[in-house]
Amino acid sequence: MGEKIKKTINYNQGYYLPLVNLKGLVGSVTPYLSGDLKKGYYNYALEPISELGLFNLSNKRNIIFYVDGERLDLNGQTDKQLNESFEYEVDKLSQVITRNNEKIKMETTSFISINENVEIHLVRIVNTSKKIISLEAVTSVPMYSRSPENIHDHRHVTSLLNIVEVVENGIINKPTLTFDERGHKLNDVIYSVHSFCDKAKVSNYIPIIDEYISGGTMMYPKGLKSSKYNVGSIIKGYECMGAMRFENINLNPGEEVNYSIIIGVEDEIEKINNNINKYSNFENIKKELKNVKNFYKELNNYINFNVESEKRIDQLKWVTLQPILRRYLGNSYLPHHDYGHGGRGWRDLWQDLLSLIYSADKSVSESIYENFAGVRIDGSNATIIGEKVGEFKSDRNQIVRVWSDHGAWPLLTTKLYIDETGDLDILFKKQKYFEDGFTHYSKMKKPTSSDNNILMLNGKVYEGTILEHLLLQNLIGYFNIGEHGFTRLEDADWNDGLDMANKKGETIPFTMFYLENLRVLADILSKIDQSNIEIFESLSKLVNEEFNIFDYFNEVSSNKGLNKVNIDKNILSNKLKSLASKREETILQKAIINNQYYQSYVDNDGNFLDSEKTMSLTAQTMALMNNIPSKDFAIKVAEATRDKLFDNKIGGYRLNSDYKKILTNMGRAYGFAYGHKENGAVFCHMATMYTYGLYNYDLVNYGNEAVMTLLNQALKEESQVLAGVPEYYNNQGKGKYMFLTGTASWLIKLYREQIFGINMNYGELSFNPKLVKNDFINGVAEIETYIKNKKIKIKYINQKELDFGKYQISKIVICNKETNDRVFKEIGENVEVYLDEFN
Ligand code: G1P
16 A cells, blocks of 8 residues: 655645644644744744645745855745746655755655654655755754744744753743743753754854844845854844755765754753654654554554555545544644644534544543533533643633534534444443533623632532433524524534624524434433433423423523433433424424425524525534435435535535625624635535535435545545645645545545444444446455454455445355344454455
8 A cells, every 4th residue: 555645746735744743742843844843832842833834935944055166945945946846745644855956865854752742854855966066054943932822922022032052953932921822931841953954063153043044034034144142142032043054065976964853842952862862863753753654554554545546545545544643633733734733623522533533542432421421401512621631721711712513512522432342331320510600502601619610519529320311402403593493503613703693693504403312311211221311300391391491591500400210211212202293393393494404594683594596504404414304305305415516626515605704693603704714615524524414315426426436536636635635625626724624534534434334233233335337346345343342354355346225235254154144243353255246
């Protein structure tokens, strides 16, 4: 398998690669060595960049070379170099740039070490000419050394905090204080840039920017020969520069020389010294590179698809890495993702667990369990998520936003976990509730007696089962309806951009999700051994409609009705089903347009958003994913959606039609130009969930077209997607917001559950493949995946190369023995599933 990506770069397309380790160091690097590097939100070693920073090279990582007196930069920013093509190779997670000109070959390998907080660039220069060449080199890395907030806020004042020290082959900066939203604090983070050459010593140190520029510019500095500072110099109060000039050398034809740049962020000088002891040795750099590759290979080996073509297999190998990156980076820290303080939102927390479940990670049940500690007794949840699993924080500004979809996702994830493992016991584990004084679905506030954000009752931590938490979230989602009878939109739903309709807005898609969740809960109840379920009294009154949601909020806000009562599980299950049917009726009556597809939202004036001309994909997705339409109506929905939203030139299904207005009664999304982000782009996450819904109804032709169009768009040169899938494609089909997207987990779910039909139902495995003819390579399609903690290969054999709809399972062979079983409680061996025509 050739998982490496190799490209010839002729012009700057804005590619970037994340570089990450498990110690908190995060970087991004482009083929031109732009990008940035930081450890956590507050500690940027290199100046933070957004999208445009990808194209600004003059204050990034660089070595300025003079080859026989002609300037050639490591980052390729000179005029001449910008017109030369070069080779770009990307692996998990490292990059190699190879530039060739008439005199030299310049190869730069960049990566972050796994166990030390250093970013390393290994530079190999070979004299490819027939003559001796002279080489001058000046490493040049501006050391930002502070919080991103200081870019335009106290930028100068924070340079006064710097204490810069020149050390052997390095510049070290330890600012005295940090100035940011946390206030003014003593700083304990040390930033460093070191540089080595295997054939020359450092001759000049230029540790501050003023000295480096010396009357020139960042691009054309005039201080490259400054000899004002030496090892041992300490300079206080200036912008710091990691610039070091090496002695000039001559290279014979064929001879090579190596340079390195090592950028560090550590909290102890000993760590920096140890890192440098290790990586001043070029052999150790090469060893660590192998280490990094093996590390990611292992981490990314939890699921493998052998499907369709080498190209697809390789592409999916980057997709499977994406959820891992999202777990480390959340939605922040990459050039497009220039928002947030790091961390993840509630929805992403649950969605990212999907792929963790597939990787049979031992911590997954613990993580699911711990995450329920973020649920408030009013059914809402904490939105500030701490760094440790299960750590939730009160909103810094005490302004809480409520997303109406938040309550729906935990059940989807928990049910997947139960299906994969058969572990129903998790439902009966007791968990606490989050308490920060917010009540009434976070619309009211009371003084909180809790100083650790835990709901207390009579001096004791108040707990309920995970099942109780799930019932609570989904019943509130169900009963919290607006005047049309659909779940209130609140401050947005899955679409973060629908944030201006919190008075009268309603979300039909999530009404569907909640009603299906009640059916799922009813189904779960039918599977458990217990005949009675313990929940708190107010919740029991709510589900039995003995009082309405406002009575409920009033009661629980003063800690009333929290005594536990037992309900017969069959009575509860029937009640949940009848509530679901009731809401289905409302949808049938009010949310169908032209007998063809679903209405999506109610706006802040109380009017339905869509007319016969418009559509939102979210409503069609949630309908199909949540088994709302009949098969016949699902076909109509698929036809209408394709008609209204499909555009195969830009990646497939758009998120919505063009409303042609700034809908200030819906949200900021409709201030975005049409075809961008949450206003009608091909938003991959929703398009993939929609595809999942199509497969759910066996609408495989539509589904296959949708997923192929989405994945193929990423492979087109003009989409500018380096690897995997982006968050969205804009109206020119360009990918935006690379790597960190919930899409990836859903693509894995789609491939595993729908396309490969690995059906896990309360711990029991069956096969229901929906592979199309094109998915097979020489009649074989294979998935390697964990089934109940054992990694097995499942091989579908379709010797006659039949298409979906033309085959059925004719034979199942496990360990060379045919079995008549079609449902498996345990399976520890590789499986061959033969497909043949219907009898
Ligand atoms: C991003 C957010 C996700 C949100 C979506 C739509 O999508 O992470 O929580 O639901 O925008 O606003 P992503 O591409 O990361 O899945």
